[in-house]
Amino acid sequence: MANNWAIIIGINFYQRHPxxxxxxxxxxxxxxxxxxxxxxxxxxxxxxxxxxxxxxxNSQNYPIFSNILGLLTQNLHPDRIGQVDRFWFFFxxxxxxxxxKDYLMTSDSLxxxxxxRIALSLNEVIACLRNHQNAEIVLILDSCxxxxxxxxxxxxxxEETIQLAKSxxxxxIFSCNYGQxxxxxxxxxxxxxxxxxxxxxxxxxLPTQLENYLQKYVPKLNAEDNKxxxxxxxxxxxxxxxxxxxxxxxxxSKADLDEIISLANREELKDHFDKASDLWWKVxxxxxxxxxxxxxxxxxxxxxxxxxxxxxxxxxERINNQKTLDSDSATRNFLGKGNPxxxxxxxxxxxxxxxxxxxPGDWKKPEKLDxxxxxxxxxxxxxxxxxxx
Numbered sequence: 126m127a128n129n130w131a132i133i134i135g136i137n138f139y140q141r142h143p144x145x146x147x148x149x150x151x152x153x154x155x156x157x158x159x160x161x162x163x164x165x166x167x168x169x170x171x172x173x174x175x176x177x178x179x180x181x182x183n184s185q186n187y188p189i190f191s192n193i194l195g196l197l198t199q200n201l202h203p204d205r206i207g208q209v210d211r212f213w214f215f216f217x218x219x220x221x222x223x224x225x226k227d228y229l230m231t232s233d234s235l236x237x238x239x240x241x242r243i244a245l246s247l248n249e250v251i252a253c254l255r256n257h258q259n260a261e262i263v264l265i266l267d268s269c270x271x272x273x274x275x276x277x278x279x280x281x282x283x284e285e286t287i288q289l290a291k292s293x294x295x296x297x298i299f300s301c302n303y304g305q306x307x308x309x310x311x312x313x314x315x316x317x318x319x320x321x322x323x324x325x326x327x328x329x330x331l332p333t334q335l336e337n338y339l340q341k342y343v344p345k346l347n348a349e350d351n352k353x354x355x356x357x358x359x360x361x362x363x364x365x366x367x368x369x370x371x372x373x374x375x376x377x378s379k380a381d382l383d384e385i386i387s388l389a390n391r392e393e394l395k396d397h398f399d400k401a402s403d404l405w406w407k408v409x410x411x412x413x414x415x416x417x418x419x420x421x422x423x424x425x426x427x428x429x430x431x432x433x434x435x436x437x438x439x440x441x442e443r444i445n446n447q448k449t450l451d452s453d454s455a456t457r458n459f460l461g462k463g464n465p466x467x468x469x470x471x472x473x474x475x476x477x478x479x480x481x482x483x484x485p486g487d488w489k490k491p492e493k494l495d496x497x498x499x500x501x502x503x504x505x506x507x508x509x510x511x512x513x514x
Contacts, residue, residue: 127375129167129211132196133158134188134229136177136218141235149309150217151176153267153319157215160323165373167213173200177218177232188218190231190243197253209260211373214250217319220268227285229268247286255293263372264290267300267318269307291363296332296372298322302357310350317346318358330371331381336360369404377411386417389424396435398428 135154
């Protein structure tokens with residue numbers, strides 16, 4: 126059984142900013158809680174639900190700054206809950222960026238505080254989440270990322286969060302892109318993003334599949350509720366190598382597996398055998414279909430056979446290439462300086478009966494002398510018979 130944990134926060138009511146009240150952030154948090162408990166099978170005791178409205182002000186997990194920070198640094202520290210497989214952090218509410226730093230506004234935040242001492246730094250949130258070194262971390266932010274919007278105080282959040290998440294290997298799901306609103310829908314009594322996210326997760330747990338669904342469904346819901354359709358949810362996978370990993374492996378859908386199988390077949394056709402094998406192994410690990418598992422095993426055997434044949438072919442080509450190189454080298458040695466016989470010193474008899482050995486290089490034609498009547502051959506004879514030791 127996977128050891129999965131989550132913090133879910135939804136804030137409608139801001140004590141010091143009643144003018145910034147939201148309608149459905151609390152409902153969004155409850156919807157996500159129900160999904161994780163009932164569909165994703167997170168143990169209810171592993172989910173900390175923090176609801177920010179008047180009805181929950183006396184709750185132990187009311188989302189004021191100190192309570193949330195306490196959950197991150199104490200209640201859910203690795204020393205207390207041990208090794209975690211998966212940790213989800215969901216926030217629906219207002220966000221703000223100041224001096225290049227991203228913050229989530231808690232129920233007791235004061236936006237006029239220049240240093241935002243009572244606001245949840247996303248740097249600190251991500252650092253606390255990453256204390257769980259081996260866990261798959263998913264950070265979900267349902268807040269606007271523009272100057273004025275339904276779920277934003279002032280300046281857009283996101284840039285610092287993207288860089289922090291990238292450096293620490295955390296998958297981040299944003300409700301909208303830069304300069305966009307994250308809309309709330311009266312018809313659904315939810316934010317269009319969270320409502321779509323929960324519906325999408327019931328069908329897709331592959332990030333690319335889920336993102337495609339969100340980018341189609343969220344604008345559609347907004348248009349039906351007479352809101353701007355210009356809202357584009359973004360999923361950023363970190364590290365990028367995990368782009369084909371399931372967000373909830375034990376609940377991978379048929380659509381997820383069909384996509385993985387399709388990707389595996391395409392990689393095999395490109396002769397990317399290692400990538401194809403990795404994808405087929407994903408099918409074996411998560412599929413409940415014996416037919417799919419058999420299909421995956423047959424594919425892996427086929428790929429291994431192709432790899433063996435390719436390796437044998439490459440080995441033969443290397444041997445043949447080496448033979449060609451050796452043959453060319455032997456020919457060059459025989460005809461050129463590499464020929465030991467041709468290039469070895471030659472014995473030259475001297476008049477006194479001794480033998481002098483001369484290198485072939487010494488036999489080069491000397492420069493033209495002043496006496497034009499002395500031929501090259503006569504100079505050689507002169508050298509042999511007239512030179513004294």
